[in-house]
Amino acid sequence: MSDNQDAGVSIVPIGGLGEFGLNMMVYQYGDDIIVVDAGLMFPEADMPGVDLVFPDITYLRENRDKIKGIIITHAHEDHVGGLAFFLRQINVPIYGTELTLALAKGRLREYGALEIAQLNVIHPDDTVQLGCFHLEFIYVAHSIPDTVAVAIHTPVGIIVHASDFKFDQTPVDNRLTEVHKLAALGEKGVLLLISDSTNADRPGFTPSERSIYPDLNGVFQQTTGGLFLATFSSSLHRVQQFIDLAVEHHRLIAVSGRSMINNIRTASELGYLDVPHNILIDAREANRFAPHEVVVLSTGSQGEPRSGMALIAKDDHAFLHIEPGDTVLISARIIPGNELSVRHMINHLLRRGAHVLHERNANIHVSGHGAREDLKLMMNLVRPKFFIPAHGEYSNLVQHAELAEDVGISSDNITVAEDGDLISLTPDFCGVRGKVPAGRVLVDGKIDMGVENIVVHDRQQLAQDGMVIPIVVLNNNSGDVTAGPDMVSRGFVHMDESEDLMNEAKEIVIHAINHLSPGSKSETETVQEEIRVVLRRFFKKKTDRRPMVLPVVMRV
Ligand SMILES: [Zn+2]
Ligand SMILES: [Zn+2]
Structure with missing residues (x-):
């Protein structure tokens, strides 16, 4: 990339365009670079011996002197999970909301990167100046609290980086997507919108997180025996609903899974979860109570082999066991690629005589990502001249691009880009102008070994x-x-x-x-x-x- 400012703003998706996970976007103008998000991806079944997947940040390493900072939009692994890996190679100031950075700290500590991390907590009403980029933040509703979109004021115009969002009119924590800020930006004139394509194939609006409360309540009402709930430890609005229901139905909550325990502790300490005194018990104590007096809240909604719920399903858990007639709720989206492990887990649970409810046979999960009408609303509020769909597999990006045409954005002004594309943005142009190195780094446990890809790593390990x-x-x-x-x-x-x-x-x-x-x-x-x-x-x-x-x- 040349330093020629006539080329306008350069935008490089390092990860997240053409896949779910690995979200990382680079914005550059002259000698100033900012990075938005540092996500990871969990390995696919065809990557034996690999624990984690990170984006290849060769391009950023080569330009490290220009990087003014990294902004983390929210605490999901696909946006923050690669931060320790990133920091070990490029140590720049980090900006994120209170909960986002508090949850990120845990993983940074785990990988020994907390001491070097320069953490800067931002409030959604703050502004930040990084080089020539002036940043504003827009609070957005999502499945984890404290998520923000970013408005990047650049010398060529305003870019709205929408992050993950939905327009939930009745969110569990009553914090709404800041529609007024989006509309004000649209009024001012937005040059480019980059938006979340996860649910570009789903019609309508994504229902409110609260919409599943009645059915969850029904499950609590009808369950007389043991009750097991599995969800993502980051789905804190869901966790809040479970806590409210446990209170309502006089059950204590036995929490299983390290990330679930840590996230609940951090979020409640900071006031993002309302956890009544004495309702949480150690999972080891669950057996001291009758099955109807306790609800088990566990990780493992994706059937990950060593997760709490998978161990319970196989009766391999040290102290939590399923009895015939117990009810298990898998209250999460089954992520593409995880179907097999989830099916295995469900089979084991059924073999133990459990009733198993999941998103395909009960109304117990709702997405944190906007569906087609939400996506159109985002475009109509922001009214961008140019549009780039992000956050999804190629088919999601294409469907999102079609939606953009539906709302009247000219097809010439829509760019379906992929990881490693070098996109050039000027007041009159937005399109791919070249390529930079991009790809995946596969890691087995240690994050500081600096391998470039699995082949190199395999060879090194075999040789040594x-x-x-x-x-x-x-x-x-x-x-x-x-x-x-x-x-x-x-x-x-x-x-x-x-x-x-x-x-x-x-x-x-x-x-x-x-x-x-x-x-x-x-x-x-x-x-x-x-x-x-x-x-x-x-x-x-x-x-x-x-x-x-x-x-x-x-x-x-
Ligand atoms: Zn997210
Ligand atoms: Zn995401």
Whole structure:
């Protein structure tokens, strides 16, 4: 990118255009750069051994001296989850609302990046000047409180970066999307709107978060036994409704899952959650009460193998158990890609005799993202000259672009862009002018190793620490080990000289499998993950090396 200011403002989506997750947008004018959001994505099933996915920020590293700051719009992982990874490479001031930064702190601490973080709390009525960019914030309703859109006043005109939003007229916390600010910007004249395409395929307005309260209340009324609720720990409006219902129906709340416990604590301390005194109990104490006296609130709405709800479903949880007749609510969107793990979890729950309610068989979830009419309303309030759909897979972006045409934005003024596109914006032009490096960085646990992609990382790990392939055969019915494990290794240790080590490793694998519940044993992925975890720990301890472990599980 040249520093020529005649080229106007340059906009680069580093992530989030063409995929769900990894949201990161770069705005540049001359020698000033600002970044909006630093999201992550959870790995897909075809990325074995990968824990997290981050956007490739090579372009920003090359221009680090120009970066004046990063703005985080809200505390969802797809907007803030990559912040520690970003800060380790580019340490610039961070701006975000009170709750957003409070929740971000937890993850920064976890990755040892909190000490270096320059956190600046903003209120939605504040303005911030970063280089030539003057920033205003617009409060928007979303599934997590304290979300803001950003109006970026640039030398060529105003850009509205809408972030994730809906127009909820009766939000749980009574904080409305600041329609008046959007309309005022529209009156002033907005050059470009960049907006959320998540629900560009859904007709109508997204219903209010409160609209599911009656049906949730019905579930509480009808449930006489145990009640288990799974949702995202970041869905704090949903959590608030659960808390209100628990109070109403005289149940204590047993909270399960580290992120759920942490988020509830942080949000209630700051006043974003109203949690009556003495209603929360430690999940370990749940068994001291009758099933109808407690509701379990847990993470794991996506069936993530090691999450609270998935462990409960497989009867692998240390102290929370499903009894026949209990009711389980999965009150969250099933994210594309997670269908299989959610289905596994539901099957296990049904096997235990639970009633399972989810978004497809009950009105117990509503989206935090605006549907087609919300999206049109955003465009009609802001009335931009140019439009770029963001936050979605390519099909979502295209459908959002079609909506923009419907409300009268000329197709010449709509740009469907993808990650790595270098978009040029002037008062008369908005379009793709080139490409910058973009892509994904795949990480297995450590975030500071600076790998560029999984191939490089694999090669490094293989070269340094070698590879171990444990092969085990399980009985298809019982899940017991019927043959093996055999250990094949390359470049790790000389097999002849390490018989003891490998024999011990075999015992560890057998022990680990034997200790899985029948439910877990029936899932090949769970068995593989367990073997991978115990062997990596074992080899690290014994040899101080981290060979790549690629378990092969067969069934007869
Ligand atoms: Zn969000
Ligand atoms: Zn998002």
